[in-house]
Amino acid sequence: MTKVLSVTSECVPLVKTGGLADVAGALPGALAGHGVDMRTLLPGYRAVVAQLATREVVAQWDDLFGGFARVLKGALGDQVLYVLEAPHLYDRDGGPYVDRLGRDWPDNPERFAALCSAAALIANEGIEDWFPQVLHLHDWQAGLTPVYLRELGAADRVATLMTVHNIAFQGMAPASLLPRLGLPRSGFHDKGYEFWGSISALKAGLVYADRLSTVSPTYAAELMTPEFGAGMDGVLRERQQDLLGILNGIDEDLWIPPYDAPEGKAAHRAALRHELNLPDGWPGPLCVVVSRLTEQKGLDILLQALPALLDRGGQLALLGSGDPAMEAAFRAYADRHPGVAVRIGYDEALARRLIAGGDAILVPSRFEPCGLTQLYGLRYGTLPLVALTGGLADTVINASPAGLAAGCATGVQFQPVTAQALAHALMRLVSLYQQKPVWTRMMANAMASPVGWSQSATAYAALYAQMVKPA
Numbered sequence: 001m002t003k004v005l006s007v008t009s010e011c012v013p014l015v016k017t018g019g020l021a022d023v024a025g026a027l028p029g030a031l032a033g034h035g036v037d038m039r040t041l042l043p044g045y046r047a048v049v050a051q052l053a054t055r056e057v058v059a060q061w062d063d064l065f066g067g068f069a070r071v072l073k074g075a076l077g078d079q080v081l082y083v084l085e086a087p088h089l090y091d092r093d094g095g096p097y098v099d100r101l102g103r104d105w106p107d108n109p110e111r112f113a114a115l116c117s118a119a120a121l122i123a124n125e126g127i128e129d130w131f132p133q134v135l136h137l138h139d140w141q142a143g144l145t146p147v148y149l150r151e152l153g154a155a156d157r158v159a160t161l162m163t164v165h166n167i168a169f170q171g172m173a174p175a176s177l178l179p180r181l182g183l184p185r186s187g188f189h190d191k192g193y194e195f196w197g198s199i200s201a202l203k204a205g206l207v208y209a210d211r212l213s214t215v216s217p218t219y220a221a222e223l224m225t226p227e228f229g230a231g232m233d234g235v236l237r238e239r240q241q242d243l244l245g246i247l248n249g250i251d252e253d254l255w256i257p258p259y260d261a262p263e264g265k266a267a268h269r270a271a272l273r274h275e276l277n278l279p280d281g282w283p284g285p286l287c288v289v290v291s292r293l294t295e296q297k298g299l300d301i302l303l304q305a306l307p308a309l310l311d312r313g314g315q316l317a318l319l320g321s322g323d324p325a326m327e328a329a330f331r332a333y334a335d336r337h338p339g340v341a342v343r344i345g346y347d348e349a350l351a352r353r354l355i356a357g358g359d360a361i362l363v364p365s366r367f368e369p370c371g372l373t374q375l376y377g378l379r380y381g382t383l384p385l386v387a388l389t390g391g392l393a394d395t396v397i398n399a400s401p402a403g404l405a406a407g408c409a410t411g412v413q414f415q416p417v418t419a420q421a422l423a424h425a426l427m428r429l430v431s432l433y434q435q436k437p438v439w440t441r442m443m444a445n446a447m448a449s450p451v452g453w454s455q456s457a458t459a460y461a462a463l464y465a466q467m468v469k470p471a
């Protein structure tokens with residue numbers, strides 16, 4: 001058994017702002033059958049501590065970045081969860097990263113440095129007599145861990161894997177925080193954790209972790225280019241040998257379509273139209289979107305391309321939240337178009353009804369490390385229409401002439417990410433929808449696609465095993 005501590009700032013079912021939570025929540029269970037004993041370390045945000053069934057304390061420190069901290073033991077399915085309780089850092093209303101007005105918590109550098117420090121301490125001291133051999137670090141929030149591990153003199157015993165879920169977030173902090181964060185000045189240079197004069201927690205992870213990964217093979221290659229690397233491409237090119245792309249899966253116990261054949265969808269489509277007041281009897285596909293509304297997701301171009309869908313009898317149902325200007329733009333669009341329904345907010349149950357009832361799911365992202373909603377779409381026979389980028393390129397088989405002739409297409413891909421190319425793709429989608437046998441075949445292909453964790457769990461297990469350092 002390889003002992004792995006997964007260090008994450010969010011985790012389903014306890015706290016989620018995006019796809020990282022799904023992945024962190026699913027990994028331990030997915031790996032259990034692959035010779036990996038994975039435990040998870042998560043910050044004790046107020047809402048997380050409130051969900052713990054018991055308060056068993058398994059470690060404590062008198063001073064972790066300005067206050068006492070304890071590790072509470074919980075459960076994540078059948079696996080062990082460690083919750084880092086540190087009231088001065090986490091016991092407050094609001095989200096994991098922002099306050100109720102959407103502003104970053106000013107002490108975010110300390111809040112996540114504390115998570116990293118606790119991970120390193122656990123690696124060094126063990127916890128409940130359990131000594132992790134590998135620390136699996138997710139995104140910038142866990143990025144400082146390898147530095148603290150070195151400071152403790154434990155880096156030659158415990159291996160670290162840094163996984164990039166989203167390079168857009170880099171964990172920047174002013175250089176003046178070096179002493180406060182306990183970071184040696186000797187690492188503050190361009191081959192260390194200095195990035196344009198500031199500290200970058202992400203860069204610390206990219207430089208000092210033993211191995212690096214991201215969540216799809218295509219994105220691993222893209223990350224090393226200036227276009228996608230967000231300034232980190234140079235660091236990543238230097239570490240090309242250590243960088244691997246392992247696709248995300250979805251938790252097939254949590255995402256179960258309420259039908260097991262394409263014909264089953266009709267009733268759910270009708271119910272969804274009814275729920276959202278979308279008129280019945282339109283000839284085109286009902287397209288859905290479930291997304292954070294940010295620049296990354298490319299939904300601004302969807303607004304421009306929508307006439308190509310609506311004019312051909314298609315409809316759109318969108319669930320999302322994020323950028324206030326984009327929220328307002330979608331609301332206004334829905335007010336003017338009877339074929340468009342928009343729900344602003346975060347709603348897991350509605351997300352499932354949309355994916356079950358929709359004919360197609362749209363993911364026009366400018367970049368997408370892996371993407372999960374297209375995987376849900378595949379599982380539910382809700383054909384993904386996606387930008388040809390990152391994990392979207394790796395998981396969908398385009399309905400190109402070759403894909404159709406081979407009978408293996410599962411969706412539609414387009415590039416470049418422009419309104420024009422998207423409009424063209426929407427027209428292709430409508431035309432496929434009108435060819436019922438072709439569409440039904442694609443639905444069946446999609447529903448049979450391997451979107452679970454099995455392959456990727458094998459890949460992670462092999463990687464961890466390779467990384468273990470001799471005792």
Ligand SMILES: Nc1ncnc2c1ncn2[C@@H]1O[C@H](COP(=O)(O)OP(=O)(O)O[C@H]2O[C@H](CO)[C@@H](O)[C@H](O)[C@H]2O)[C@@H](O)[C@H]1O
Binds near residue numbers: 020
């Ligand atoms: N309004 C809403 N209501 C309900 N549910 C909503 C919602 N908005 C989003 N979601 C859910 O949040 C998750 C989003 O995950 P994604 O992987 O698609 O993107 P995200 O950019 O968050 O993740 C980043 O990390 C993941 C994990 O590695 C990568 O797949 C991805 O490419 C990368 O950008 C999905 O489970 C989706 O259903």
